[in-house]
Amino acid sequence: MRPASKSDLFWSFSWLALQGFGGVVAVVQRELVEKKQWLTREEFVEEWAVAQILPGPNVVNLSLMIGDRYFGVQGALLALAGMLFFPLLIVMAMVIAFSGISDLPQVQAALRGMGAVAAGLITATGLKLITAVKLNPMGKKMCWLLAALTFVAIAVLRWPLIWVLLGIGGMACIIAYQAILRIQARSSGEGAP
Amino acid sequence: MTLTLSSLDWLHLLGHFLSLSLLAIGGAITTAPDMHRYLVEQQHWLTDSQFTSSIALSQAAPGPNLLFIALLGWNVGINASGGLAAGASAWPLGFMGAAIAMLGILLPSTTLTFVAARWAHNNRELLSVRAFKAGMSPIVIALLASTGWILSSKLGSAAESWRLWLLTAVVTLLVWRTRIHLLWLLAAGGLLGALGWV
Numbered sequence: 418m419r420p421a422s423k424s425d426l427f428w429s430f431s432w433l434a435l436q437g438f439g440g441v442v443a444v445v446q447r448e449l450v451e452k453k454q455w456l457t458r459e460e461f462v463e464e465w466a467v468a469q470i471l472p473g474p475n476v477v478n479l480s481l482m483i484g485d486r487y488f489g490v491q492g493a494l495l496a497l498a499g500m501l502f503f504p505l506l507i508v509m510a511m512v513i514a515f516s517g518i519s520d521l522p523q524v525q526a527a528l529r530g531m532g533a534v535a536a537g538l539i540t541a542t543g544l545k546l547i548t549a550v551k552l553n554p555m556g557k558k559m560c561w562l563l564a565a566l567t568f569v570a571i572a573v574l575r576w577p578l579i580w581v582l583l584g585i586g587g588m589a590c591i592i593a594y595q596a597i598l599r600i601q602a603r604s605s606g607e608g609a610p
Numbered sequence: 611m612t613l614t615l616s617s618l619d620w621l622h623l624l625g626h627f628l629s630l631s632l633l634a635i636g637g638a639i640t641t642a643p644d645m646h647r648y649l650v651e652q653q654h655w656l657t658d659s660q661f662t663s664s665i666a667l668s669q670a671a672p673g674p675n676l677l678f679i680a681l682l683g684w685n686v687g688i689n690a691s692g693g694l695a696a697g698a699s700a701w702p703l704g705f706m707g708a709a710i711a712m713l714g715i716l717l718p719s720t721t722l723t724f725v726a727a728r729w730a731h732n733n734r735e736l737l738s739v740r741a742f743k744a745g746m747s748p749i750v751i752a753l754l755a756s757t758g759w760i761l762s763s764k765l766g767s768a769a770e771s772w773r774l775w776l777l778t779a780v781v782t783l784l785v786w787r788t789r790i791h792l793l794w795l796l797a798a799g800g801l802l803g804a805l806g807w808v
Contacts, residue, residue: 434673438796441674442754443785447792466746467730469753472632473719474676481720482727493724501712504673505680509708511671512664512681513701523804528670530803533765533774534795537781540758544786546751553744560748567752572759579635586749593745597737 418454423488423495429453430480430499435507438531441476441500443538446545455483458549470582476500554596555589563589613655615690620710623655623686627679627714632722638676638715639665649682660685676715683711758782773808 420426433448434441442465449455456464468478477500484496550560567585570576615623626648630641642665649656664685668678687707691700733739758778765774777799784790802808 436672436793437674438670438672440757444792451789462747462750463743466743466750467727468723469750470635470746471719471723471726472634473716473723474634474637474674476674477676477716477720478723478727481723482731485724485728486731490724497720500674501677504671504677505708505712508668508671508673508677508681509684509705511667512684526806527800527804528666529765529774530777530799530801530808531670531796532761532799533777533803533808534781534799536758536761536765537778538758538785538792538795539761540755540778541782541785543751543754543758544782546754550748550751553747555744555748563745564748564752564755567749568756568759571753572756578640578753582635582749586746589745589749590742591745594737594741597741597744 420453420455420487423491426484426488426492427495427499430484430496431503434500434504437476437504438535440535440539443542445476445479446542449483458546459552462546462549470586553593554600555593556596559592559596563592612693613689615655615686619653620706622653623683623707624710624714627683627711628718631715631718634715634719638679642678645679645682649686655686655689656682660689679711679715680708683707683709686711771808777802777808 420429429448433444436448437444446461450458450461464479464482465475468475468482471478477497480496480500481493484492484494486492488495550557553560555563563585567581570581570585571578626645630644633644634641646661650658650661661682664681665678668675668681671677684704684707687703687705688694688696688700690707691703693700730739730742762775762778765771765778768775781795781799784795785792799808
């Protein structure tokens, strides 16, 4: 599946950005992978890995990459515009309209409630994507081990992201490299005696 | 708050965001501490509360979290044209500030992403590219789970704010196992909060 047209691309990204309160990644996964099926779960995780390692907001990077894939530079710009244009209008309108009331206790309490929901959305997105490692050349056990190490380093020890990506990520790339080599050697060796 | 900004100051503002753009690995929010150091402590272009409320407001709004950067620029522009007391006549500089901030934070990183992602896609059969994607997959999934965990822990300790933690846990299960629309969950969270139930 792919976007029907450039305007489909723009409006799809606008629509998903407008649903993204407290983080857009959960919505991107739901809309583009589950509903529109422009990407499989495996592709989504792979693209997300690239978007994550490059500087800049991850969802902005992801929108650029997907837009470029289908309609080149124009697609990249349209996806980016969709991601930013309407949310930007709304946040500007909010800052003008709510400059007096954002300190009200009820508003603060509502924001806390929405914050708790946003945390759940993102955790669930991570859980759903676990099935994407099924086809991973490193095998399930190694994937779980690497994921657990990363979770401890980031969520518990609060190490800076850059060191986790370079350290655990670098190690994971080497393990994956060797795993792919082994698989290739096995499949090319099958014909030999 | 009122201040005077020369064209050179606006260029410095642009330069600061341009220089942070390529450092924003893991999202623009990771550079917020440095923006605070520069805009509030060093240049005194923003007040502390303007800085904090820009971040809070952008998180309450839909869209990527980087919109807080537009609000920082907006507030610098408003301060430069007489503050909120100036009313709508302060808006042009506000919009200019927002545009400068967004341009600065986006231009370098989007250009790099565009070039690098295209290269990675064109060379997707290369062993090193395949190894990178396969190796990073479990890490990326764990990063999402960690983000959820860190967001929850900002809600307060599990003993004190157990209702918020329960809400997070229920939402996690619902999103993982059902196809319920995400907007309903957010509306419910806002309502429960406003009613004082969580």
